[in-house]
Amino acid sequence: MTNPDKYVVITGGSKGLGYEFAKLYAREQFNLILVARDEKELTKAAKELEENHGIHCHTFAYDLSDMGEIDKFHKVTKEKNLEVAILINNAGFGYWGKFDKMDPAMQIEMLNLNITGLSHLTRLFVNDMIKSGSGKILNVSSIASFTPTPFCATYAASKTYVKYFSQALDYELRDKNISVSTLCSPDFLSGFQKRAGNPNLIPKGPYVGTAEGVAKVAFKQFMKNKRVITPYSLFGLITCYLENHVPMPDGIKINIRKWIVEKEYMAK
Template sequence: MNKTVLITGASSGIGMEIAKLFANDGYDLVLVARRKTQLEKLASELTNNYPISITIIAKDLSQPTSPDEIFKELKEKSIHIDILVNNAGTQIYGEFQKTDLNKELQLIQVNMVSLTHLTKLAIADMLKRGSGKILNIGSTGSFAPAPLNAIYCATKSYVLNFSEGISKDLEGTGISVTALCPGATQTEFAEKAKLLNTRLFNSSVMSAEKVAKIGYRALFKEKRVEVAGMINKLLVFSIRFTPRWLVLELGKILMSSK
């Protein structure tokens, strides 16, 4: 019997590329995203190429009830999750005093609250079996605040600290937790957030496929934290030795339009 992976935000970008990697290795998939049509297209492509089972769950993780609804459906279908990939995320670009509060609250719900909720539900079942893996998608923004991107980076800081903290809590249980922290990545997500015209995306951009492969390897190596790409590793390392005021100034420059 194949093991099963639940991937949120699976309709495009890093989530879609991660789904392809698991499918190639014979894992059954539970694909979660808002856009059912996109999920169906991906599921059709993968099932045509690999002998796997795919379950589609179209849910909006900005809604507080979605995690419970997802796991209720899984229970009804007797699907047990061996690996959870919390990839879903949203982004708001601009000065805090000018951005939309409702969209920001939805961002917090998706990036932090639903991620935590799904992790809690998945771990409960993993503990009974004594095994499991969790991959949470953070960001290089997890390591520093950024003007024009303040709430996003704050939520990704939570993802990093949450992942590292529970990985220690779960030692000896057979469950590993990995935080993948990519930098600028060429995705539909970045395009929708209007980030492609920033200096950050003009400096060093990775493909979603490459980021997915790095995260996939890190998950199975049971690394706690994996920063994607050498340039991003150097950037994160340098933050440790950079004065906070300068981090903010550089962050403003990188997040500003070209």
Template sequence: MAKTKKYVLITGGTSGIGYELARLLANDGHNLIIVARSQEELDRVAHELSAAYKIEVVTFAKDLFKKNAGFEVYDFVKSKGLQVDILVNDAGQGQFGEFINTDIEREMDIIQLNITSLVVLTKLFLIEMVERKSGKILNLASVASKVPGPFQAVYHGTKAFVHSFTEAIRAEVKDSGVVITSLLPGATATDFFRKADMLHSKTVKDGKLADPAEVAMDGYNALMNGDDMVVSGFNNKLQVAMSSITPDEIVAERVYKQQGPKEGVQK
């Protein structure tokens, strides 16, 4: 019987932190399954990574905003007879603005993407990993998971779920041989801010955005070391530590001032 090829499945693997993680894992010789909405972008990245690292790259164009998308990704992988050794749930989006003014339909899509699709993929592949007594899962949370987020209330809420969920299931399977890690980056130079309609915010205008390659390396190292979580970047570590000993009301007010639209800048 032929040995089963092992693959890494990465959602949002065509740009930003997901793309950088794909490069790191491809460099280790892992075959890849990358999932994103644009087939054109998938084809471009697949060609680049397969040529550079001499690995197989399987692509699947799927909009994870859709209700059954997570199940469809799993069914696609099974139909190809592939074994997912590492799952990276990277895909995620936000929306900037005061909650009473933002688009509820988009927020429901964000909850579907950031939470529902991640939970479905994690459950289905984790069941297989526990049965095999091996496997790794990296879930992209955020430092947003640790603080209230005025102007990004739904995004921060979804990331708080992702981190809490990840920590909980890690405890459940701690003796199974499966590693589950939560990666908490801060503001990073990706396409997130454009998609979130956030280019006019103080975070982008005044802040120093992290390099996605450095964030990906932090997540990769934590996953390979079997760590439960990693906060990427010294300043983010400091922010998380301070927020843990500061009342939420004060943290929320501080974030309100930090994340609001830059004065004099029109949306």
């Protein structure tokens, strides 16, 4: 799969899970394109990756919640003749709280990034992949995608969108030699908790991992074309299976989720 003429795009590749993915691809000698908003963080990450692994790493500072900026990012990759073999749609953020009390501008920004931006960026690169005859896409969803989740109602639903979108798109692109996988990530400590509104939170429970551990499992399974990736502990896998395959009224599922979120995320 390694090809020095082709690139792996990682959105949100400067920090957290995205940076862990970047390290894994760099270790395997893939050249990289990282996108995030903070130029300084991007430059720092790229320097480390290039020095440690001898690869090329391009960085682009764009806000992917803005469709105009996504168009500009795609255009610049074309102008520079950077052919993309793998797209990892990782940039995203959560926002916890009571729906009616949350800042509407931040809600819209989150939905623009997690749903609209992810779909638009995918649309642009899918066309290039179809022309080049192959491609791979990984869309980062969450454990929150499985069940309606009070107090992060919009975030959890945005990740359900990512999962369903990925599965349907994978079906559509089957005859084009393009696979689309989705990572239903467990919780892990990163910049995520601060942006979601609870900077002191340390994630705990059966659905918790580390950014490094989640990226390692996801990288391996994605490169083997696994379509829905669930890197949980055995207990997490069992409870996830029960939650999704044992018939249970939605009311019970929602109450379990509400209890987890209240306990973990709403506690200050």
